[in-house]
Amino acid sequence: MRKILLFLATSLMITIAFGCSKDNVAPSFSTYSQTKKPVNLVATFFKNSVAKTDSIRLTWDMTDTTSVTNYLISWSDSSNFDLGNVREAYINTLKTTCTLQTTNVLKSMGYTTVPDTLQHVVYFTVSALYNNSNLVNFVGPRSVVDTATVNWK
Amino acid sequence: MSRLKAVSITGLSVLLFFSTLGVTFAQNESSFVRAATVSKREAVVLSVLFPGLGQMTVGQKTKGVSFFLAGVASLAVFVNGNEDYKTKLETYNRDKTTLSAMATADRKNYEDAFKLYTNLKSQNKRLDDLHSQRNTALIVAGVVYAYNIVDAIFFTPTSNESQRSEIRKNIIVESALVDRKPGILVSTRF
Numbered sequence: 439m440r441k442i443l444l445f446l447a448t449s450l451m452i453t454i455a456f457g458c459s460k461d462n463v464a465p466s467f468s469t470y471s472q473t474k475k476p477v478n479l480v481a482t483f484f485k486n487s488v489a490k491t492d493s494i495r496l497t498w499d500m501t502d503t504t505s506v507t508n509y510l511i512s513w514s515d516s517s518n519f520d521l522g523n524v525r526e527a528y529i530n531t532l533k534t535t536c537t538l539q540t541t542n543v544l545k546s547m548g549y550t551t552v553p554d555t556l557q558h559v560v561y562f563t564v565s566a567l568y569n570n571s572n573l574v575n576f577v578g579p580r581s582v583v584d585t586a587t588v589n590w591k
Numbered sequence: 592m593s594r595l596k597a598v599s600i601t602g603l604s605v606l607l608f609f610s611t612l613g614v615t616f617a618q619n620e621s622s623f624v625r626a627a628t629v630s631k632r633e634a635v636v637l638s639v640l641f642p643g644l645g646q647m648t649v650g651q652k653t654k655g656v657s658f659f660l661a662g663v664a665s666l667a668v669f670v671n672g673n674e675d676y677k678t679k680l681e682t683y684n685r686d687k688t689t690l691s692a693m694a695t696a697d698r699k700n701y702e703d704a705f706k707l708y709t710n711l712k713s714q715n716k717r718l719d720d721l722h723s724q725r726n727t728a729l730i731v732a733g734v735v736y737a738y739n740i741v742d743a744i745f746f747t748p749t750s751n752e753s754q755r756s757e758i759r760k761n762i763i764v765e766s767a768l769v770d771r772k773p774g775i776l777v778s779t780r781f
Contacts, residue, residue, distance in 0.1 A: 449734040462680060462718045465687055465711035469694050470704050565700070576693075577700035 473568055473578035476500045476509070476534070481562040481586035483540070492540035494586045498564050500534055505570040510577050511536060513562045518547050528567070540588055558588040631747060638743035642735050645743040654742070661735045669728035676721040683714045 476498040484493045496511065508531060514524045525546045529536050543560060562585070566578040629637075629648050638645030642662035647655030690707050693699040766773065 445738070449730070452730065461722060462683065462715060464715050465690060465708055467705070467708045469691075470701060470708075473701055572694055574695045575697045577698060579701040579705075 469572050470576075472505075473573070473576065474500070474502050474566065475579035476564045476566060476581040479562065479564055479581045479584045481560070481584045483586045483588050485589055492588070494538045494540055494543060494560070494562075494588070496536045496538070496562055496564065496584075498534050498581060500566060503532060503566075505568045505573065506532065506566040506578075507569045507575075508532065508567045509534075509536075510565045510567055511538075511562065512565070512580070513543060513547075513560055515547055515558065515560050519561070523547070544588065556590050558590065560586050560588060562586065634747050635740070635743045638739050638747075642739035645747060646739075649747050651747070658735060658739045658742075662732065662739070665728050665732035665735055669725060669732055672721055672725035672728055676718065676725050679714065679718055679721060683711065683718055686711055686714065 477500070479496065479498040482495045482497075484495060486492055500506065509529045510526055511529060512524050512526045518524070525543075527538075544558070547560075549558075561583050563580040563583050565580050568576045568578055634645035634649050636645070637648055638658075641659070643655040643657070643659030645655070646652075646658060686707060690704060690711060693704045693707070768774070
């Protein structure tokens, strides 16, 4: 009986030892973890009643611009975002500022007439576009969202 | 150690333990041991074919059934776990390739890559669990099989000529008077 128990105990230990080993390799995220997100995004609405060319100015910071070729700006409002609609535009420079025409921004979200509300909140984010030996036109992580309040009148 | 892994290891260990108890009780209870009608070699061959068959044939029913059930259960868990593992490993490898390809595919974004990576991590954890379950079942099946053969060789009663003659000794043939007429009485003791 003692020999049997000894045999089974050894077998059980071998079972646990082999059973707990793994043979599938864990996934790696190292290629993408080198990408950084822009910081300090500020979206500001500028009213220009005279020329009727209202604009939204975006500024942000990007400390490490290694492999960054340009930026992607995304915007939406609460109604569009709920429907899964986010508008995007690529800025083909490495400048960390951008000015968008308010009319174009609103039109892109489907607003052609003045809505009931006189103010409209638009959400903006910025991502860096990476290009190097490992990444081809890869859109990096998004910055923290900032809002611009558009005054219609 | 995940819950699934713990449950599978515990379950199979309990099964193995009870199969051992079955062996012990079967050896102690003479009521389970009846005269063997097959040779020891035949019993060993049957045990090699599948755990418990040899023991059942020589009359050690409890022991044989214990080995048989332990063998069937561990093999069933292994086959099921192996199929599940292979299917999930295929999906996992495909998703891993997709994640790698996102780096060079045009205009793919970090958020989608991160979502896929998170999903891959949970898939990897599930694969680890299935791998352990499969290996455990396989090793338990191996141990049951090995012990079944050891038992068939060393603990199974021999069925030799002396035992067969012993069976024959129990059959008594003698002369007797039945209804005041001479005749032959054949009786047997079980």
